[in-house]
Amino acid sequence: MTEPQHYPATGGCQCGAVRYALRSAPTGAGICHCRMCQKAFGNYFGAFAGVPMADLVWTRGEPGMFRSSEAAERGFCRDCGTPLTFRYRESGRISVSIGSLDAPEGIRPEIQYGIESRLPAFENLHALPGERTEDAVTPEDLIRMTSRQHPDHD
Numbered sequence: 481m482t483e484p485q486h487y488p489a490t491g492g493c494q495c496g497a498v499r500y501a502l503r504s505a506p507t508g509a510g511i512c513h514c515r516m517c518q519k520a521f522g523n524y525f526g527a528f529a530g531v532p533m534a535d536l537v538w539t540r541g542e543p544g545m546f547r548s549s550e551a552a553e554r555g556f557c558r559d560c561g562t563p564l565t566f567r568y569r570e571s572g573r574i575s576v577s578i579g580s581l582d583a584p585e586g587i588r589p590e591i592q593y594g595i596e597s598r599l600p601a602f603e604n605l606h607a608l609p610g611e612r613t614e615d616a617v618t619p620e621d622l623i624r625m626t627s628r629q630h631p632d633h634d
Contacts (some may be wrong), residue, residue: 491581492540493557493564496630499540500564502531506576509587513602514594516548520556520563521577524602525594528566528575529587536565536574539634560629582632 489506492499506529517526543555543564555565567574578584592598614622 487537489581489583489586490539490634491564491576492630493543493560493562493580494629495557495560495562497541497559498538498543498557498562498564499630499634500576501537501539502576503535503537504531506531506581506587508573508575508591509578509589510591510593511589512593513596513598515597516552517566517594518597518599520546520548520554520566524599524605525592526563526566527578527589529578529581530573530575533567533572533574536576 487501488504489502490500491502509527509529511525511527513525518524520526541557544558545553545555547553547569551570552566552568554563555567556563562580563577564580565574565576578587578589581587613625617625
């Protein structure tokens with residue numbers, strides 16, 4: 481019996497229909513504030529880290545693709561909508577969304593792109609008061625809020 485291959489990073493979508501493995505550790509992590517990333521993520525920014533194209537392996541399913549401009553395309557899960565990849569079409573690299581990684585805490589953004597579109601509220605997010613989910617809801621509500629998404633592993 482052969483040993484299962486170890487990959488430096490794995491990830492996938494929220495529902496588990498699409499999973500991937502990276503043959504090399506992702507590098508060049510950044511967040512992008514451009515309007516296309518805001519729309520693609522439904523958020524203030526998109527967060528990505530990349531690998532050479534050959535180092536991305538789809539291990540379950542395949543993403544849908546949206547050509548968001550003449551220069552770029554974005555991969556996403558057709559079932560749950562999770563943003564998964566970003567790639568300049570003429571580049572030999574592809575970036576995965578940091579949030580789709582099974583261990584996103586291991587990636588630290590190094591740069592911000594598209595800062596001309598950075599939303600004013602982003603500047604103050606770190607100063608907002610915070611609360612833990614379990615402090616704001618009843619134990620019964622916590623049970624109802626149990627995640628149905630795919631676990632962060634296969």
